[in-house]
Structures are given as C-alpha cells and as structure tokens.
C-alpha cells in the first residue's frame with residue numbers, strides 16, 4: 001500500500017505489525033527494503049501515552065538554559081547533549097553544522113562492567129531530577145520498549161531476507177546491541193541547499209535499523225538513487241502514531257546491497273521541529289559481512305567486512321566535532337585481534 005501525502009502518492013509501504021499473516025507482511029517488508037529502504041510501521045504496540053511523554057520531556061530538556069544543558073554535554077561514551085551545529089552529517093557540502101541540537105541515551109553499562117572498556121559503552125548521563133523530575137524514568141522506559149520493538153522488526157527483516165526468523169537475535173549479533181535513543185530539536189533556521197545549510201545533512205544511517213518518531217512538522221526527505229544526476233528528493237510526510245523505519249549500512253552490507261540504506265536529510269522550513277530516532281545497531285564486536293545467501297559467483301560481495309563498532313566509531317568521528325574517539329587509545333586498541 002502506498003501512502004497518500006499532502007502532495008500526492010508516496011511510494012512508501014505501510015507495514016501493519018498486527019497483521020496475522022507474517023509471510024505476507026515479510027514479503028511487503030522485502031519489497032519496501034529493496035525499493036526504498038524506508039517504510040511506515042503501524043500497530044507497533046508502543047504505548048502512545050509513553051511516546052507523547054517522551055516528546056514532552058524532550059521539549060522540557062531543550063527549553064532549559066544552555067548553561068544547564070551544557071552540564072550534560074556528551075561525554076567520552078557519546079552520551080548526553082550535543083549542541084546546535086555540533087554534528088555535520090554531510091561535511092562535503094555543508095557550510096555549517098546541522099541546525100539541530102540533540103541528546104544521546106544508550107544502553108546503560110556500569111563503569112565496573114568489562115564492557116565499559118569499549119568505545120561507546122558506559123553509563124548514561126541525565127539532567128538532574130531536581131531540574132527535570134521523572135525525565136530519566138521516562139527515557140529509560142521508552143528505551144526498553146523500543147529495544148523490544150526493534151527485535152520484533154529485526155525478525156521481520158530476517159524473514160524478508162529468507163533467513164530464519166531469529167537470525168539477528170543470535171548471540172554475537174544483537175544480544176548486546178548498541179541501542180541508542182536520540183532526542184532531536186531543530187531550530188527555526190530555514191535550510192538553504194544552495195548555501196549548504198541543512199536541518200540534517202544527507203546521510204544514511206549506520207547500523208541495522210532505525211525507528212524514527214517525529215512530531216507533525218514535515219522536513220524529512222529521501223533520495224532513492226544517490227547516483228542520479230540531479231538527485232531527486234521526495235518528502236516523507238509525518239504520520240501520526242506511526243514509526244518511520246529505515247535500514248542502516250550494516251544491513252545493506254549483510255544483504256550485499258539488496259536491502260537499501262537510503263540517503264535522507266532534513267530540510268527545515270522555518271518551523272521548530274522535534275524528532276526521536278532510535279538506532280538499533282549490532283553488538284560492538286559483531287562482524288558484518290555478506291550473507292552467503294546474498295552472494296554468488298555472478299554476484300560477488302560488494303563490501304569489505306567490518307565490525308559494527310569500527311563502523312560506528314568511524315562514522316561518529318567523521319560527523320561529530322566533539323566526539324572523543326580515543327577513549328581507551330592510551331592503553332589498548334579496541335579493534336586488536338579481530
């Protein structure tokens with residue numbers, strides 16, 4: 001089913017998680033993944049009141065004075081506040097950073113847990129409960145719910161790739177997933193492509209899949225063929241109560257390019273906007289290489305194998321001005337021996 005947006009028919013599938021026909025649903029997921037790498041997800045089971053509360057709490061945080069927000073500036077584990085223009089998602093064409101501020105919340109790993117030695121792993125940061133009571137609890141609850149939903153979606157993706165349903169659940173793949181909730185707030189700055197000013201510069205997401213919730217302000221656009229000249233950008237209108245699912249680079253690599261990690265960006269039209277992506281990325285040490293079922297003599301692997309952690313760290317290094325990539329560099333190389 002295509003979805004009718006304000007300006008006509010949008011070629012995005014709408015996947016109903018409550019459909020009893022799993023095989024048919026997986027076939028439609030496959031079609032969406034092959035053609036655009038994006039689809040809407042409805043009847044996903046996340047409590048709408050919880051999602052509303054996350055938006056309310058997100059706005060409360062971004063409404064705080066900068067001085068208060070800077071108390072939780074993103075740390076060595078890439079958790080916490082990222083100020084306006086700190087991220088530059090398309091450095092080759094942007095004249096300045098994205099006109100958005102953000103907040104990263106990951107899986108909480110205590111400092112004394114051996115996993116805390118790895119880059120991107122550690123405790124979260126939260127604004128003081130005296131300033132924002134209940135904030136941490138809301139975010140923690142939402143993070144847990146979304147991990148469950150991402151696992152369900154990953155099962156559909158496995159079926160869509162003709163793999164066993166539990167493929168992505170296997171130990172070593174997403175049993176210790178890097179699952180990251182990100183709150184985003186776009187300013188009123190109007191994007192101007194000609195001058196290199198963007199809400200979010202063009203990029204594809206990095207991991208397995210992203211579940212994006214947005215308010216009702218439009219702005220997200222996708223480009224299905226990044227090599228077309230000129231590139232064609234299509235609006236993805238907000239859909240109340242639905243998630244927008246998009247696939248990450250790692251799924252594209254696993255599937256040898258069959259499932260698409262599609263270029264997208266945010267063009268701001270002068271209205272503040274809030275969105276909440278949730279990135280579901282494989283375990284730090286997960287090795288991502290072409291699935292045997294996705295290559296053959298006539299269709300050899302197109303990508304070099306890599307680890308999930310290596311890919312994420314490289315991407316964050318390229319796009320975040322304040323990213324501290326050498327958390328453990330002084331005493332060990334996290335990629336050694338892989």
Ligand SMILES: O=C(O)CCC(=O)C(=O)O
Nearest residue numbers: 184200214220266275277
């Ligand atoms: O804000 C949005 O709608 C998209 C954000 C996005 O693409 C991202 O954070 O990866």
Ligand SMILES: [Fe+2]
Nearest residue numbers: 203204205264
């Ligand atoms: Fe994205």
